[in-house]
Amino acid sequence: MSFSDVLGQTRPGAILGRFLKKGRVPAAMVFHGPDGVGKTMMALEFAKALLCAERPMDPSGSCGTCPACVSASKRTHPDLKLVDTHYQGSLREEDPAKQKTLRVDTLRHLRKDMEFGSMMGCWKVAVIPAAHTMDIAGASALLKIMEEPPPKTLWILVTSRLESLPATVRSRAFLVPFNPLSPAVIRGILIERGLEERQARDLSELCDGSASRALELHEAGLPAAVADPFDASEGLPRELYLARAKVELSIFCIEQSLRLRLRRGEVRYTRAAPALQGLGALRRHLHSNADPGTILTLAHLQVENL
Numbered sequence: 674m675s676f677s678d679v680l681g682q683t684r685p686g687a688i689l690g691r692f693l694k695k696g697r698v699p700a701a702m703v704f705h706g707p708d709g710v711g712k713t714m715m716a717l718e719f720a721k722a723l724l725c726a727e728r729p730m731d732p733s734g735s736c737g738t739c740p741a742c743v744s745a746s747k748r749t750h751p752d753l754k755l756v757d758t759h760y761q762g763s764l765r766e767e768d769p770a771k772q773k774t775l776r777v778d779t780l781r782h783l784r785k786d787m788e789f790g791s792m793m794g795c796w797k798v799a800v801i802p803a804a805h806t807m808d809i810a811g812a813s814a815l816l817k818i819m820e821e822p823p824p825k826t827l828w829i830l831v832t833s834r835l836e837s838l839p840a841t842v843r844s845r846a847f848l849v850p851f852n853p854l855s856p857a858v859i860r861g862i863l864i865e866r867g868l869e870e871r872q873a874r875d876l877s878e879l880c881d882g883s884a885s886r887a888l889e890l891h892e893a894g895l896p897a898a899v900a901d902p903f904d905a906s907e908g909l910p911r912e913l914y915l916a917r918a919k920v921e922l923s924i925f926c927i928e929q930s931l932r933l934r935l936r937r938g939e940v941r942y943t944r945a946a947p948a949l950q951g952l953g954a955l956r957r958h959l960h961s962n963a964d965p966g967t968i969l970t971l972a973h974l975q976v977e978n979l
């Protein structure tokens with residue numbers, strides 16, 4: 674599979690291709706940029722380009738069909754570790770959904786595994802999505818191996834919050850920036866997933882360049898108009914943290930829908946600006962423990978007659 678199959682990320686693909694062309698790959702890299710733009714997908718594609726048995730180190734990417742590529746795609750290749758919530762959940766024999774942070778024990782376990790080197794006599798790659806959730810102890814476990822990496826081992830840390838990654842880790846890694854996706858790319862992704870043209874177009878303009886955000890908004894039923902703002906809070910989850918998350922997403926939907934109408938000239942700036950300010954204030958109240966249902970009603974009232 675070619676790096677260009679990771680849609681809308683030509684520049685990171687070219688950077689990675691140059692490493693392969695020169696035959697020199699850094700021991701650690703950080704892929705950073707917004708959520709839902711293909712960072713983890715690209716990390717896995719780069720790992721496959723190293724592990725591919727048919728045409729290893731090809732600057733355009735792996736063959737995609739040899740046994741090494743197939744097992745890497747299925748996440749069963751012994752030399753590719755995807756250190757996500759499932760990885761940590763199975764180590765700890767816990768529910769993956771409960772793995773909110775990357776724990777030091779997980780990184781120590783992984784470090785030992787990486788120190789053994791490749792099972793197949795080739796490369797060994799660890800891909801760590803949500804790398805910013807590691808704590809200081811985890812970072813220092815990682816640093817030990819980053820300072821003296823075994824040959825042919827690669828760590829790819831993936832994050833949407835580069836600033837939350839310890840500076841000591843950042844400074845030892847090669848940084849690869851990822852940009853938000855263009856609306857056209859997102860539209861294509863959504864249509865491929867079976868969404869209708871108009872729906873895909875609206876969502877692609879509302880999601881701030883993130884394909885996963887667009888899908889999340891779609892699942893949340895965006896852009897939903899409510900018949901009566903005072904009924905908006907019906908059906909909110911009973912657990913406070915879940916209700917807060919849902920209201921947060923609803924406020925985002927309302928704001929983005931208003932921005933879209935503004936761009937299309939359907940509402941005047943002088944009317945939209947105070948509403949956007951009001952929505953921002955409501956979000957701050959939500960985070961300072963205001964009742965989510967009340968906040969949601971007030972959010973709908975902000976835009977009711979625009």
Ligand SMILES: [Zn+2]
Pocket residue numbers: 724725726727728735736737738739740741742743
């Ligand atoms: Zn292959």
